[in-house]
Amino acid sequence: MTGSGHFSYFVTVFLMVAGLFIVIARSNLIKKLVGLGIFQTSVYLLYIAPGKLVGGTAPILSDAFSVYSNPLPHVLILTAIVVGVATLALGLALVVRIREAYDSIEEDDILARDAAPGPIEQDP
């Protein structure tokens, strides 16, 4: 296999690393979630791309075709997409609540505001 045959893997790895970098490097809570979304999306590509054969058709048995693409990764990733949407929705909902409670969506601000403890305690 040549370098061009690995093209989809290069894209996958680039998205993966870029997404993970955003999650780690950004302190804005929304941007972190965007990075997380990109990171998860790269996995969709990792699953789907190898399932496709050049010239392959949908797996419906017919005498006219002999090469079929694998449909299973698509089904798996459909599930993973639902999970990703749910995670993003929950994450955004949490950010809304965090903004109501702290009036900020910057990680550093939030940590600084909780650093000063109350009079007798640091009760949870």
Next chain:
Amino acid sequence: MNLAPHLPALQVVVPLMAAPLTVLLRQRDLAYVLALIASWAAFIISALLWLQVEATGTISYAIGSWPAPWGIEYRVDRLSAFVLVLVAGVAAVVLPYSRASIETEVPRRQHYLFYTMFLLCLAGLLGITITGDAFNIFVFLEVSSLSTYVLIALGRDRRALFASYQYLIMGTIGATFIVIGIGLLYLMTGTLNLADMGRRIAAVQNTRPVLAALAFLTVGISLKLALFPLHQWLPNAYAFAPSAVSAFLAATATKVAVYVLLRFYYSVFGQSQVFARLPMQEAMLLLALAGMFAASAIAIFQTDLKRLFAYSSVGQVGYIILGLSFNSTSGLTASIAHLFNHGITKGAIFMLLGCVVLVMGGTSMARVQGLGKRMPLTSLGIVVCGLSLIGVPGTAGFVSKWYLLLAALEKGQWWLVFLIVASSLLAVAYVWRFVEAAYFREPRKDVVGSGAVPWSMGLPAAVLVAATGYFGLDTSFTVGSASRAAALLMEGLR
């Protein structure tokens, strides 16, 4: 209709179906009764499955009658049956407790949603344990994780929100790493069934994607089980979640992640030579030791009991991984037994701390001063569980640590015996901090406790404390099940 052959499916379906019903009921008492029935049913099913597995061996159940490896297989073997009993048992004890506990910690109109999330989390954890399908593990992992994030965010402090957000980020990274690992294994073996994967992996064991899959799975699962230094999400999550949630998570969530690690290491990678090519044993040993010492040392300096015992959990995970790193039947026996014993001990501690929150308003060191006089039974319970964390004979913690020492001796690692005992001394130090505050200090004037512990909270907590003592004396269930499960795993390795 005979339900017995369908018990593996019902194990997951009962809590999973009860969860949306509690939303439809929209009424907290009805939701509570339904959740109670569902969780007790799950416990009874898990006990029946355990009996069946002990009598007849591994049960394989084809979901929708699609035979494995094409369909999704639910597979109950000695290891998963044992973990199912732990998870469902703790849920059955924590749920009656939660009713009074969330009264003061969660707004009333959200109570029915608490039960929904609790049942979803239970269904997810049971699903991870029972399924024999790699992708199914990921799906159930996310079912349990997403509901866990919501449960943590229900905490009354605003820091619960941020703790939940941090756990969401770290947990999702962990789960995505796991799904990358599963994807690479699927690409190389062409199957998602764990047993089938284990059979086929030997043919591709020398390829780079398989090594990458092992790396991704190890990091991803280690994040979930809070292996040092991937534990940062855990202390805040346990400290700020409602007490009932802390108790349930501390007893089950990280333990199920350990189960997933064992499953992948022994049932999938066990039949290949992958471990011969990578220094996994040494890496796990080092991380386990680092966790045992660093996390226990951090625990000593905490000003809040919930955080203190949360760091202690990270340290105790170290012992479980230490047993795993020996890669011997006795090491695995110690790991699996400690998984159970630590689960019930930590569950009991967090339930008792929930009682302290209810009466004293919090669990900071300042608030628990003189607790021995104000809440004698609760303090006594925490001390008994603390002794189990240290590993004093007569408690559950001693049994599994004893087997861990035996496993270390079997390997001829004398220095490890010394280190295990030395790290137990750190546990003595952090348990002593509670004893000193509770029994040797006078109550502070500015802390006023109110009310008493309702029996619906005291009784379930007492059950778990009693279990901590009972399993310290009668080890036939814990060590017996653990050693048979360990033998089964090692068989897969050969």
